[in-house]
Amino acid sequence: MQRFLDPVVLAGISSLDLLAKTVVDGFVAGLHRSPDFGFSQEFAEYRAYTPGDDLRHVDWNLFARTERCYLKRYRGENNSQLTVLLDASNSMQYTSGPPNKMDYARFLSASMFYLAIHNQRDAAGLIVFDDEVRDYIRPSTRQGQLARLFAGLEHATPHARTDFAKPLQHFQNALHRRGIAIVVSDFYENPETIVNNIAPLRFRGNEVILFHILDPQEIRPALRGSALLVDLETDQKLEVIPEYTRTSYRNKIDTHIEQLRSRARGAGMDYQLLVTDQPLDLALREYLTLRQAGN
Numbered sequence: 001m002q003r004f005l006d007p008v009v010l011a012g013i014s015s016l017d018l019l020a021k022t023v024v025d026g027f028v029a030g031l032h033r034s035p036d037f038g039f040s041q042e043f044a045e046y047r048a049y050t051p052g053d054d055l056r057h058v059d060w061n062l063f064a065r066t067e068r069c070y071l072k073r074y075r076g077e078n079n080s081q082l083t084v085l086l087d088a089s090n091s092m093q094y095t096s097g098p099p100n101k102m103d104y105a106r107f108l109s110a111s112m113f114y115l116a117i118h119n120q121r122d123a124a125g126l127i128v129f130d131d132e133v134r135d136y137i138r139p140s141t142r143q144g145q146l147a148r149l150f151a152g153l154e155h156a157t158p159h160a161r162t163d164f165a166k167p168l169q170h171f172q173n174a175l176h177r178r179g180i181a182i183v184v185s186d187f188y189e190n191p192e193t194i195v196n197n198i199a200p201l202r203f204r205g206n207e208v209i210l211f212h213i214l215d216p217q218e219i220r221p222a223l224r225g226s227a228l229l230v231d232l233e234t235d236q237k238l239e240v241i242p243e244y245t246r247t248s249y250r251n252k253i254d255t256h257i258e259q260l261r262s263r264a265r266g267a268g269m270d271y272q273l274l275v276t277d278q279p280l281d282l283a284l285r286e287y288l289t290l291r292q293a294g295n
Helices: 017-028 058-064 099-121 144-154 164-173 191-198 242-246 248-266 280-293
Strands: 037-048 070-075 079-089 122-131 133-142 180-185 209-213 227-230 237-240 270-275
Touching: 017 099, 017 144, 017 209, 058 280, 079 099, 079 133, 079 164, 099 122, 099 144, 099 180, 099 209, 099 280, 122 144, 133 144, 133 164, 164 191, 191 248, 209 248, 242 248, 248 270, 270 280
Parallel strands: 079 122, 079 180, 180 209, 209 270
Antiparallel strands: 037 070, 122 133, 227 237
């Protein structure tokens, strides 16, 4: 089984259904409980209150003793709703070796859909966007929904530039019940702008997860000589030398990642960096284990 979990091999699996099952079977193995958190009767843990949370779930007895506001979280037994917002802008085409960022994002999204619908019987939906909303599949549990979602992922074609404002507005307008919103992107935008656009989802009581997809060469470029870099979304060109990638560029990308991580978590969102040479089942198991631990 492990050979199927290598990103290069995953890229060669033609069926998203098989790929999702393979990945999910991999990262669920070893987890002792469902990674989902709803508001059922089995207590799981406490979580600090953030604006937009349902006050019905505040532990007022604890507040009376400590003057601190915490919510009780429970193991998910009730059906929930999952919506994946998938960035299909041009920059998602980049790759230094299979799979490219778009395919890795597809693998991730397919795995989340499979987990939600097949393992947890939750509703799931998809929004594909760049600077416009290109596709919307309403969350549902009806028969054939998983196939519709996989078809939406297959047809998601990178083009244009990223604009987080429009898809987020579309999501809010279409939202009829709170649930989990997963934003999958390379997040090439100012971290403050990203979080400010996504934050309103938290105010409606949604749980928000940011999966940050990057190629390893975007984090630590390995240049042997000068190179001409081309922005896939703007066509802007920049000639760089290896010294720049080892110093200034590294500082900039590290700062960008850290600012996005800290701003997202400061706004009550989960954040996880995923690198395309990383086995997806291991990355998701690590994330879900931390999620279960309340980190």
